[in-house]
Amino acid sequence: MTLPVVIDIKALDQLVQTLAKDRQVMGPVRRDGAVVYEEIQGVDDLPRGWIDEQEGGHYRLKREGDKLFGYTVGPSSWKRFLHPPKQTLWRAGGGGITPEPIAEDRFAFLGVRGCELAAIQVQDKVFMDGPYRDPHYAARRENLFIVAVNCTRAGATCFCASMDTGPKVNPGYDIALTEIDGGLLAEVGSDAGGAALAALTSRPATEADLAAAAQGIKDAEGQMGRKLNTDGLADILKDNPDHPRWSVVADACLNCANCTMVCPTCFCTTVDEVSALDSDEVSRENRWASCFTTEFSYVHGGAVRPGAKARYRQWMTHKLGTWWDQFDSSGCTGCGRCITWCPVGIDITEEAAAIRGEGG
Amino acid sequence: MAIDGLEKIVGGHALFAGLGDAFLSTVSGCAKNVRFAAGDYLFHEGDDAAALYLIREGHVGLEIAAAGHGRMTFQSAGPQSVVGLSWLVPPYRWTYDARAVKDVRAIALDATCLRRKCDADPALGYEVMKRFMPTIVERLHNTRLQMLDVYGTPS
Amino acid sequence: MAHPADMKTDPMVPVLAQITRKHMEIPGVVTFEVEAPGWTGFGPGQFNMLSLFGVGEIAISISGSCHDTDRIVHTIRDVGAVSHALTMLEEGDTMGLRGPFGAPWPVAGAKGRDVIVAAGGLGLAPVRPILYHLLANRGDYGKVTLLYGARRPEEILFEQELGQWRSQLDLDIEVTVDHAAPDWHGHVGVVTTLFPSADFDPDNTTAFLCGPEIMMRFAANALTDAGVGTRDIFLSMERNMQCGIGLCGHCQLGPHFVCKDGPVFDWATMRPLMSVKEL
Numbered sequence: 001m002t003l004p005v006v007i008d009i010k011a012l013d014q015l016v017q018t019l020a021k022d023r024q025v026m027g028p029v030r031r032d033g034a035v036v037y038e039e040i041q042g043v044d045d046l047p048r049g050w051i052d053e054q055e056g057g058h059y060r061l062k063r064e065g066d067k068l069f070g071y072t073v074g075p076s077s078w079k080r081f082l083h084p085p086k087q088t089l090w091r092a093g094g095g096g097i098t099p100e101p102i103a104e105d106r107f108a109f110l111g112v113r114g115c116e117l118a119a120i121q122v123q124d125k126v127f128m129d130g131p132y133r134d135p136h137y138a139a140r141r142e143n144l145f146i147v148a149v150n151c152t153r154a155g156a157t158c159f160c161a162s163m164d165t166g167p168k169v170n171p172g173y174d175i176a177l178t179e180i181d182g183g184l185l186a187e188v189g190s191d192a193g194g195a196a197l198a199a200l201t202s203r204p205a206t207e208a209d210l211a212a213a214a215q216g217i218k219d220a221e222g223q224m225g226r227k228l229n230t231d232g233l234a235d236i237l238k239d240n241p242d243h244p245r246w247s248v249v250a251d252a253c254l255n256c257a258n259c260t261m262v263c264p265t266c267f268c269t270t271v272d273e274v275s276a277l278d279s280d281e282v283s284r285e286n287r288w289a290s291c292f293t294t295e296f297s298y299v300h301g302g303a304v305r306p307g308a309k310a311r312y313r314q315w316m317t318h319k320l321g322t323w324w325d326q327f328d329s330s331g332c333t334g335c336g337r338c339i340t341w342c343p344v345g346i347d348i349t350e351e352a353a354a355i356r357g358e359g360g
Numbered sequence: 361m362a363i364d365g366l367e368k369i370v371g372g373h374a375l376f377a378g379l380g381d382a383f384l385s386t387v388s389g390c391a392k393n394v395r396f397a398a399g400d401y402l403f404h405e406g407d408d409a410a411a412l413y414l415i416r417e418g419h420v421g422l423e424i425a426a427a428g429h430g431r432m433t434f435q436s437a438g439p440q441s442v443v444g445l446s447w448l449v450p451p452y453r454w455t456y457d458a459r460a461v462k463d464v465r466a467i468a469l470d471a472t473c474l475r476r477k478c479d480a481d482p483a484l485g486y487e488v489m490k491r492f493m494p495t496i497v498e499r500l501h502n503t504r505l506q507m508l509d510v511y512g513t514p515s
Numbered sequence: 516m517a518h519p520a521d522m523k524t525d526p527m528v529p530v531l532a533q534i535t536r537k538h539m540e541i542p543g544v545v546t547f548e549v550e551a552p553g554w555t556g557f558g559p560g561q562f563n564m565l566s567l568f569g570v571g572e573i574a575i576s577i578s579g580s581c582h583d584t585d586r587i588v589h590t591i592r593d594v595g596a597v598s599h600a601l602t603m604l605e606e607g608d609t610m611g612l613r614g615p616f617g618a619p620w621p622v623a624g625a626k627g628r629d630v631i632v633a634a635g636g637l638g639l640a641p642v643r644p645i646l647y648h649l650l651a652n653r654g655d656y657g658k659v660t661l662l663y664g665a666r667r668p669e670e671i672l673f674e675q676e677l678g679q680w681r682s683q684l685d686l687d688i689e690v691t692v693d694h695a696a697p698d699w700h701g702h703v704g705v706v707t708t709l710f711p712s713a714d715f716d717p718d719n720t721t722a723f724l725c726g727p728e729i730m731m732r733f734a735a736n737a738l739t740d741a742g743v744g745t746r747d748i749f750l751s752m753e754r755n756m757q758c759g760i761g762l763c764g765h766c767q768l769g770p771h772f773v774c775k776d777g778p779v780f781d782w783a784t785m786r787p788l789m790s791v792k793e794l
Contacts, residue, residue, distance in 0.1 A: 089527045092568045097611070099528045132760035133776065133779050238769070241791045248619075268764030271527075271757040275569045282569040284527075289765070296765060298755050300594045310793030318767065325770030423697060433695045436703040438712065463698050504704045506693045510727040511636030511666040 002188040005202035006209050010183060011069070012177075013043040014200055019145060020110040026081055028071065032330035033061060035074035038080070040110065046142025047071055047173040054155040054225075054336065067179050069111055073335050077264035078116055082140050085288045089271075093281035103136040108109060108145040112173065115158075115335040117148055119264030121172055125327040126267045133163035145192060148173035152180075152216030156225030157336030159349055163228065165333040166319055167220035178213035185213040225338060228349045229356065230320075236356050237321040241313060245354045250309035257290035259346075260315065266332050268296070270330025291315050297318050316351060366391050368469055372442040373414040374490055383484050389497035391471035396420075402443060409452040411468040412444035418464035423457040434506070435499070436461065442495050447471035526760050529566055529611035537606050539562065541670050545639065546578065546590045549644030551612045555617040556584045558619030559644030560751060560779045564759045566611035567604070572599040574756040574774070577615060578640035580647035587612070590640035590672070616759040617778050620749060622648050625721035629657040631713060631743075633734045635664045635706055635726025639672045641751050642725045646680070655687055660713045662685040664704065664730065668692050668699045680706040687714065706730060709738045717742030732789055735782045748782035768794060 007015075019025050020041070029041040030047040053060045064070065088100045112120070124141060127134040151160075151167035159178030169176050174193030178185040185205055188194040260266040268298070270289035275282045289296060291313050297304035305311050314356040323331030332348065339347045367388040370376050376384065394413070396402055402413055402420060413420070420443050422435040425493030434456075437443050441464075443458050452471065529633060532551035540546055557563075557577050566572035573595070579588025593602045597637040604610060620739045622645055630649060634642045650660050661680070665671045689709045691702035702709065704725070720743050724731045731750045738748050754766035754773040761775030770779060786792055 060531060078595065089525070092611075097531065115785075130761055132762060134762055135525055173563055210532075241794065267762070269758070269762070270765070271572060271763060273566075273569060273571045282570070284566075286763070289763070291764070291767075296755070299753055300598075304754065305791055307792045314767070314794075322767070323771035325773070371669045384789070415556055419700075420704075421697065421699075421703060433697055433699060433703045436691075436701070438702070440711075459697070501709065505705045505729065505733065508729065509666065511664070511670065513692065 001196045002197070003211065004185055004187045004205040006180075006183045006205050007186050007197075007200055007202045008183045010093065011200040011202060012068075015147070015175075015196060016040065016042050018196060018199060019259050022278065023106040023108040023143075023145060023162040024186075025108045025110060028069075028074070030061065034059060035061065035071045037074075037078065037109075038074040041162075043068070045288055046111075047207055047327055051153065052155060054157045054340045056157065056339050057342055058345070059283070059340050062322070067152075068184075069149045069151075069177075069179050070153055072151065072153065072158060073113055073116065073337060075337065075341055078109055078112060078339070079107075079123060079263065079264050079267075079333075080121060081105070082120065082144070083127065083137055083267060086208060086320075087269075087286040089280055089284045089286060093279065100136070102139045103142075105140045106143040107140060108147065109200060110147045110150045112146050112169070113160075113335075114148070114169040115160040115163070115333040116264055117146065117162070117169050117172050118160075118333040119163035119335065120146075122265045122327065122329055122331060122333065123267055125329060126265075129327075131266055145196075146173045146189075147176075148176040148189075148215050150176060150178040151220040152178065152213075154220040154225070155336060155340075157226050157339040157347075158224050158334065161221050161224050161225035161333035162226075162230060163330060163332060163334035168217045178216060180209055180212040180216060185209050226334075226339065226347070226349045228329065228332075228334065228352055229358075232277050233352060234321040234324045237317045238350070238353050240315075243355050245351065246309045246313045248354075250265065250307070250312050251352050253292075253312050254307055254343060255292045255308055255311065256343060257292040258341045258343065260290040260292060260343045261288065262337040263319075264289075264335060264337070265319075266331065270296075292343075305317075316335035318349060319348070321350060363409055366393070366467075369416070370414070373416070375442055375495075379487065380439070381492075382417065383487060384406070384482070386477055386484060387474065389482070390470040390477065391467050392470075394466050394468040395462040398460050398462050400460045400465075402458040402460065402463075402464075404457050405418050405454055407454050409444060409454050410449040410471050412442065412447045412471060412474075413458075414467040414469070415439055415443060416465045416467065417443050419445075419461040420464055421459050422460045423459055425457070435502075441451070444494070445492065445496055447475070448489075448492060463512075497502070516684070517623040521524075525562070526613060526616075527758065529564070529572075529613040531609045532612035534604055534606050534611050535586070537604070539674055543602075544590060544672065545593070546588060547604070548579070548586045548588050549610065549612065550585065550782060554584070556581055556716065556728055557581055557587075557615035557644075559622055559648055560620035560641060560790070561615035561616030561617045562641075562756075562759070562778065563587065563593075565601060567597060567600045568611060569599045572611065572672060572757070573597045573601075574616075574759060576751070576778075578643045580651070581644055581677050582647065583709075590643075591629060592637050612716075616774055618768075619774065620645050620719075620779050622649075622750075626655045627657065627719075627722040628689045628747075629715040630659045631662065631715055631720060631722040631738070632660070633662040633706060633709075633722065633724045633726075636666065637696040637729070638673065638724075638726030638751070638769065639663055642723055643673065645723055651682070657719065658687065658715055659685070661689070662706055662714060663688070663690045664709075664715060664726070665692050666689065666694075666703070666711050668695050674768065690712070705733070707733050710734070710737045710741065715743075724746045724748065725753075728753070728789065735786070739782070745783035746781050749779050750782060750785055751778045752779065752780060752785065759787035
């Protein structure tokens with residue numbers, strides 16, 4: 001295994017340039033008051049010196065320090081690229097059906113956090129490991145290069161430590177970075193990552209560098225604003241479909257579907273028929289869908305889950321419970337987005353504790 | 361001899377299976393064999409509920425008529441089932457028509473006779489009531505399901 | 516039966532299937548026979564996703580015989596925008612078709628046993644492949660009973676075929692309707708009223724149920740009350756199916772994707788889930 005090295009910001013920029021030669025490099029940028037993921041040209045695009053302040057229903061950016069990756073996670077997630085909000089499946093016109101060409105996107109993601117890498121791996125199971133695959137997702141995934149970042153700061157809605165997904169990223173990356181004073185500790189996770197790193201100017205990491213990185217990660221772990229007790233949780237949720245707490249949360253829930261849109265693992269889609277206005281061409285598209293809408297469960301005659309209580313219960317029980325039955329993992333990686341971006345601040349960790357019978 | 365045969369028939373019907381000799385003999389005292397040809401009515405809506413019928417063979421259609429809807433069969437009763445529950449409760453009057461769809465052989469139990477015997481012996485009354493209750497509850501459940509019109513086209 | 520691993524094409528992309536025969540069953544219900552390129556057959560209980568371009572796509576079970584490998588038979592009720600448009604198609608027209616999807620009825624597991632098939636309304640269509648299979652392999656099974664409930668005599672599906680089957684001595688068929696005009700000489704009442712007179716050995720019976728959920732629930736309870744095991748009773752569930760391959764998420768029922776893990780499930784699995792409201 002290649003030993004960890006330390007690179008400086010200039011070398012990181014060089015990495016972006018190298019990756020950009022045959023890939024779209026996607027990374028964090030500051031836009032409309034939030035850190036979102038977009039195509040970047042270099043390190044200058046990164047939100048250096050900005051951190052986020054998060055709480056239930058609250059997100060603000062503010063200036064603090066000069067770290068590249070001082071922010072935690074924003075409203076967008078990498079699923080936007082691998083499992084885009086709209087995916088054309090095929091087009092029909094002139095009597096024939098033309099399958100949409102398999103996606104040829106070659107992405108490199110810069111700044112994938114532990115919770116996010118875990119979320120990508122959760123969606124891998126959904127789209128690639130079952131009896132049927134999503135060929136577009138699989139193609140994008142196979143072409144993906146991941147530069148992960150170990151968090152050295154956690155937000156108030158973070159709970160990856162409870163989900164064993166962070167703040168230190170688990171394997172699955174090509175390169176993992178940890179921001180330390182005077183540079184970035186870089187660890188190799190794949191042959192491609194090793195090759196990319198070898199081409200950069202670097203120095204071997206010292207004991208002090210490793211200790212600094214470890215301390216940063218430890219600090220982040222201590223800063224987690226939320227905790228989720230997962231012990232036996234799947235069964236507790238599945239065994240309590242009539243718990244009174246579901247009605248309490250349903251009264252607060254606006255059914256806006258924000259939680260499902262920001263969630264990096266939520267994968268549901270609706271198959272839409274799209275007719276062109278200016279020709280006889282029709283196409284079929286997969287679009288992100290949310291189990292918080294009534295039409296989501298529609299069968300002729302009406303919705304299976306007409307009540308808000310049933311819909312919230314479906315989402316949370318699926319995420320933390322039945323996901324295990326389906327994919328042998330949790331559907332939650334502890335990123336906290338659903339808490340932050342809920343307009344009324346509904347907190348999945350608080351709801352889970354309440355169903356368990358603690359606090360709430 | 362005739363009574364013995366009748367007791368055997370009454371005791372052989374699902375409603376009174378395992379009733380016990382003493383009760384069976386008492387109940388059978390109210391019983392007689394009846395036959396209805398296909399198309400004959402066992403009784404009509406509004407008539408006094410003077411008898412109830414334990415169907416042995418054939419089918420009986422329970423019908424109700426409504427203006428604009430014509431006559432409609434809402435329930436059929438075949439072998440081993442009971443036709444007539446209104447004899448149990450005042451004012452002892454039929455609320456639907458019962459018509460033999462196919463030739464029917466049945467036991468008719470005289471309602472006045474059976475009520476009097478049940479009143480005279482509460483133990484018998486309770487036993488008879490217990491045996492009628494499942495049919496009453498089942499009809500109620502089934503009516504509820506029919507009311508849902510589960511096979512209908514949702515609007 | 517096609518297995519996903521054998522599929523060379525994207526399961527989300529349909530083929531163009533041509534209608535070779537159209538038959539009006541009862542008002543609002545049409546049976547189509549179609550031919551589709553690349554079709555390799557199906558298992559009884561499986562479904563296809565049928566579509567009309569520019570209108571949409573719906574899941575429709577296959578109502579024909581799995582021994583008939585060329586024709587694909589679908590019986591469609593006109594209940595929504597897509598099904599309405601499909602029922603308007605004529606012979607020679609094409610529709611989009613992908614499939615077959617879903618877990619079939621476990622007919623092989625019922626070999627040597629008595630079989631009860633109980634269906635309600637249009638639920639007779641998804642179980643018809645079972646009956647074709649049982650008739651084609653009659654010697655492999657014990658007593659076979661079909662109990663069918665319809666809304667009115669005029670809405671009895673496959674009536675002619677039921678008549679033909681009824682004339683066979685080795686098949687017991689009972690039909691009941693919810694209400695009828697007096698000229699109807701058959702049973703009137705819900706389908707569960709047919710169970711007490713059905714002849715089967717509860718310890719050695721497999722039951723296949725298909726119809727509205729509430730009908731299947733009552734039928735399954737009537738069968739368990741009669742002593743049939745909860746793992747020997749199978750139901751075909753209906754949920755919103757959009758992809759048919761377990762990727763879109765709409766058809767979830769507890770831990771199950773109805774399209775991929777079902778639509779056929781046993782009663783032991785379904786009972787606890789069906790008792791929860793709005794699951």
